[in-house]
Amino acid sequence: MTIRLYDTSARQIRDFTPLIPGCVSIYLCGATVQAAPHIGHIRSGLNFDIMRRWFAYRGYDVTFVRNVTDIDDKIIKKAGEQDRPWWSIGYENERAFNDAYTALGCLPPTYEPRATGHVTEMVEMMRGLIERGHAYEADGNVYFDVRSFPGYLELSNQELDNLLQPSGEGETGKRDPRDFAMWKAVKPGEPSWETPWGRGRPGWHLECSAMAHKYLGSAFDIHGGGIDLIFPHHENEIAQAKGYGDAFASYWVHNSWVTMSGEKMSKSLGNSVLVAEMVKHWRPIVLRYYLGTPHYRSTIEYSEDALREAESAFARIEGFVQRVGELAGGTVAPSDEVPPAFAEAMDDDLGVPQALAIVHTAVRQGNSALAADDKEAAVARLAEVRAMLGVLGLDPLDEEWAGTDGGSGEDLHGVVDHLVRLLLEQREAARARKDWATADAIRDRLKQSGLTIEDSPSGPRWTLG
Numbered sequence: 001m002t003i004r005l006y007d008t009s010a011r012q013i014r015d016f017t018p019l020i021p022g023c024v025s026i027y028l029c030g031a032t033v034q035a036a037p038h039i040g041h042i043r044s045g046l047n048f049d050i051m052r053r054w055f056a057y058r059g060y061d062v063t064f065v066r067n068v069t070d071i072d073d074k075i076i077k078k079a080g081e082q083d084r085p086w087w088s089i090g091y092e093n094e095r096a097f098n099d100a101y102t103a104l105g106c107l108p109p110t111y112e113p114r115a116t117g118h119v120t121e122m123v124e125m126m127r128g129l130i131e132r133g134h135a136y137e138a139d140g141n142v143y144f145d146v147r148s149f150p151g152y153l154e155l156s157n158q159e160l161d162n163l164l165q166p167s168g169e170g171e172t173g174k175r176d177p178r179d180f181a182m183w184k185a186v187k188p189g190e191p192s193w194e195t196p197w198g199r200g201r202p203g204w205h206l207e208c209s210a211m212a213h214k215y216l217g218s219a220f221d222i223h224g225g226g227i228d229l230i231f232p233h234h235e236n237e238i239a240q241a242k243g244y245g246d247a248f249a250s251y252w253v254h255n256s257w258v259t260m261s262g263e264k265m266s267k268s269l270g271n272s273v274l275v276a277e278m279v280k281h282w283r284p285i286v287l288r289y290y291l292g293t294p295h296y297r298s299t300i301e302y303s304e305d306a307l308r309e310a311e312s313a314f315a316r317i318e319g320f321v322q323r324v325g326e327l328a329g330g331t332v333a334p335s336d337e338v339p340p341a342f343a344e345a346m347d348d349d350l351g352v353p354q355a356l357a358i359v360h361t362a363v364r365q366g367n368s369a370l371a372a373d374d375k376e377a378a379v380a381r382l383a384e385v386r387a388m389l390g391v392l393g394l395d396p397l398d399e400e401w402a403g404t405d406g407g408s409g410e411d412l413h414g415v416v417d418h419l420v421r422l423l424l425e426q427r428e429a430a431r432a433r434k435d436w437a438t439a440d441a442i443r444d445r446l447k448q449s450g451l452t453i454e455d456s457p458s459g460p461r462w463t464l465g
Contacts, residue, residue, distance in 0.1 A: 001052070001058065001277075001343075001347065002015050002016065002347065003016040003055070003058060003347050004016060004083075004255055004347060004348055004349055004407055005222070005251055005350070006253065006349050007251045007252055007253070008155060008230065008252040008253065008295060009154070009155050009196055009218075009251075009252045011157075013348075013349050014251065014416070016115050016221075016251065017054065017250075018060070018221055019220065019221055019250065019323055022059070022060060022061060023060060023061045023062075023063070024055045024061070024062050024063070024221050024222065025061055025062075025063045025064065025065075025216045025217075025220035025221045025222070025417070026043065026048065026051070026058045026063070026064045026204075026221065026222045026223075027065045027066075027067075027208070027211075027212045027216055027220060027221075027222070027223050027224070028045075028048050028064070028065070028066045028067075028109075028223075028224040028225060028226060029044075029066075029067065029208060029222045029224070029225035029226075029229055029234075030045075030066040030067045030068055030069070030112070030281040031068055031069065031094065031097040031189075032069040032072055032073065032075075033069065033070055033089070033091070033092075033093035033094045033096075033097060034072070034074040034075045034077075034089065034090075034092055034093065035078070035089075035375060036097075036275075036276060036454070037093075037096060037097050037100045037275050037300070037340055038098040038265055038272035038273050038274050038275065039258055039265070039273050039275055039276070039278060039291060040242065040257060040258035040264070040265035040266070040272070040273075040288070041097070041275075042097075042100050042104060042275055042286055042291065043099075043100065043226075043255060043257075043258050043291050043300070044224070044226050044255050045066070045101050045104075046062075046104060046106060046107050046173070046254040046288060046291050046292045046294040047224075047292065047350075048066075048224050048253075048255075048294075048393060049105075049106040049107055049292075049331055049393060049403055050292055050350065050352065050367055050391075050393065051222075051253070051296075051350055052064050052107065052389075053107070053391050053392070053393060054346050054350060054391060057338070057391050058347075058361055058380075061111060062110070062254070063110045063215075063216065064110045064111075064218060065109060065110060065111045065112075065113070065114055065211070065212070065215045066111075067113055067114070067206065067207065067208060067211050068094055068111040068113070068114045068115065069115050069204070070087070070090035070091075070094065070114045070115055070116050071086065071090065071116050071191060071201055071202060072204050073091055073204075075090055076098075076190055076191070079457040080189075082099070085338065086191055087116075087191075090343050090396055090403075093302055094114075096115065096276065099275075099276070099277045100276070101277035103275065103279055103284045104275070104284050104287055104288045104291070105284070105285065105288050105394075105400050105401070106456055107393075108341050108394075108465045110182075111215050113204055113214070113215065114210045115207035115211075116202075118207065118210055118211050118214065119193045119195075119202065120247075121211065121213065121214050122182075122183070122206050122207065122210045122356070123392055124210075125209060125210050125213070125240065125244050126142050126183060126206070127196070127197075127204065127246055128244050128245070129144065129182075129240065129243050129244055130142070132243060132245075133145070133148055133242075133440075134148045134149060134239075134244075135243075135345065136173065136175065136242035137197045138172065138175075139172045139173040139185055140186065140198040140199075140200055141170075141171060141173060141183060141184055141185045141187030141195055141197075141200070142179055142180040142181070142182045142183035142195075142197055143171075143173075143174055143175070143180065143182065144179060144180050144236065144239055144240060144241065145175065145176070145179055146176065146178050146179055146180070147176060148243070149239045149242070149243050151238070151239070152235065152238075152239050152244065153231075153235055154233040154238075155230060155231070155235050155238060155252060156230050156234075156235055160178065160229065163178050164177075164178075166336025169182065169333045170187060171184070174205075174392060176231050180203065180205065180236050181203040182202075182203045182205065182206040182240065183197065183200050183201070183202060183206065184200050184202075184203055185194065185198060185200045185203055186198065186199040186200045186201070189285045202349075203322060203331075205232070205233055205236035205237055205240065206232065207232070207238040207421055208237050209237045209241040209244070209246075210251075211239075212241065213241065213244075213246055214246070216249075218245070218247055218249070219246065219247035219248065219250070220249060220250070221249070221250050221251060222236075222250070222251045222252075222253055223249035223251070223252050223253070224253045224254065224255070224257055224383055225254060225255075226254060226256075226257065227255065227256055227257065228257070228264065229254070230254060234252065239408065240436065241370055244320060249306075253296075254297070255296040255297065256296070256297055256299045256300075257299055257300070258291070258300045258302055259299055259300070259301050259302065260273075260301070260302050260367070262301070262311070273302065275287075281307075281313070282307060283311075285314070285394060286307070286311045286314055286398060287307075287312055288393060288394060289310050289313070289314045289394055289463045290306070290307055290310035290311075292352065292392065292393070292394070293310070293356050293392070294352070294353060295349075295350070295351065295352060296352070297349075300448065313360075314394070316360075316363060316391070317359065317360070317363055317385070317394075318361045318396050319348065320366050321385065321386070321397065322380060323367075323370060324366060324370065324378045324379060324381075324382040325382070326348065327370065327375055327378060327379075328375070328379050329384075331391065331397060332379055332383055332386065332444070333383065333385070333386070334383055334386035334387040334388070334389075334390055334395070335383040335384050335387040337387065338384070338387045338388050338391060339362070341358050342355045342358040342359070342388050342391075345357075345358065346391070352381070352392065355388065355392070356392075358388065359385060359388045359389065361416055362381045362384050362388070363381070363385060363387050365377075365379050365381050365386065366381030368380060417440075420446065420451065420462050421447060423442055423443075423445075424453070424460045424462070425444060427442040427443060427453075427460070428460065430442065441442060446462065
């Protein structure tokens with residue numbers, strides 16, 4: 001058994017070899033909390049949640065760090081626009097991100113450090129970089145000298161001479177316009193912390209180098225994030241960490257975007273779909289299926305039709321789970337092991353689409369067993385299905401979805417269930433008095449609404465699609 005991952009730095013799929021046998025350390029660039037999350041933000045958390053679950057299934061002891069950027073230019077700008085303290089905006093949106101991660105079934109990280117809680121570590125790293133000749137102070141700012149680090153831009157495969165990185169506002173005294181700010185000198189009305197070079201605040205990139213060092217040491221296994229972070233953020237992290245003397249990450253893994261009309265989903269484009277609104281209209285477990293089942297390196301083009309397709313596909317799985325559970329007269333425990341074909345797909349660069357095909361095959365086999373009254377085979381397939389869904393965080397019977405029915409923030413499924421059952425009671429009453437025309441009319445009207453009615457030994461049951 002060897003897990004293989006696409007390493008952005010190597011530009012190829014590599015066998016995963018941990019630094020410490022039996023352990024895996026992962027650092028994921030988390031939220032910049034200037035606004036509430038849209039589904040594009042949460043996709044990264046979902047993809048790496050599945051990675052974490054698969055490593056755990058394969059027997060690894062996983063340390064998973066996901067940071068929070070709670071101070072940056074955008075947060076400060078929002079504070080000015082809204083006439084609010086910068087920290088209140090950060091905290092409000094940090095809670096919104098955590099609510100979104102939880103709603104979509106992401107396991108909590110081992111550690112979730114905030115940038116503002118690690119200024120001491122940042123100062124220590126800057127001091128070391130200045131001593132090693134990789135950084136310098138100018139007008140209270142501290143810059144990284146990109147020409148001092150020969151490996152700069154190897155991750156993004158760019159040439160330094162072709163790079164344009166103009167100075168930001170207030171970034172004075174640069175020796176080279178491509179040098180980047182690790183620390184920004186204090187400005188009137190902005191938050192600041194004391195350093196040997198005067199008061200100021202962190203630049204965007206320094207925090208991750210410093211926090212990865214603190215929580216994972218000078219070398220760790222996997223650094224993750226969205227493809228939009230490859231440059232400049234991850235390039236600058238590498239320069240800082242390696243310039244400081246750390247080996248840093250052995251593997252770089254990046255997930256792709258969620259797009260709308262071919263453009264990256266973002267606040268600036270005005271095309272974001274907020275998670276808090278989405279869960280009012282779609283069950284969170286369906287959103288997880290929609291965002292988590294495409295391959296992490298493929299782009300997801302958002303559309304209502306695609307979400308409805310995901311809803312129907314998951315409903316087929318869920319319906320099978322429900323039917324076999326009723327037949328078995330209780331909960332069927334998941335198998336101890338997933339099918340070999342599923343494991344092979346997951347080992348190969350987290351091939352979730354191929355793994356999901358194995359899930360649907362098992363569901364079809366289980367439904368055939370049900371049709372043939374082969375209870376033993378149906379129960380066996382359900383045990384396999386539950387094991388596979390558990391790895392993907394999509395088992396509707398798992399305690400993380402318990403009491404929610406995988407439901408929405410408004411519990412729409414429960415409301416619909418209550419209304420449908422009222423109609424089904426009317427249909428049953430019509431059937432009892434042999435009023436077949438009325439019974440069929442109720443069934444047809446429900447079908448026109450997108451519901452399928454099945455008559456089972458335990459009574460009528462409805463499903464979507």
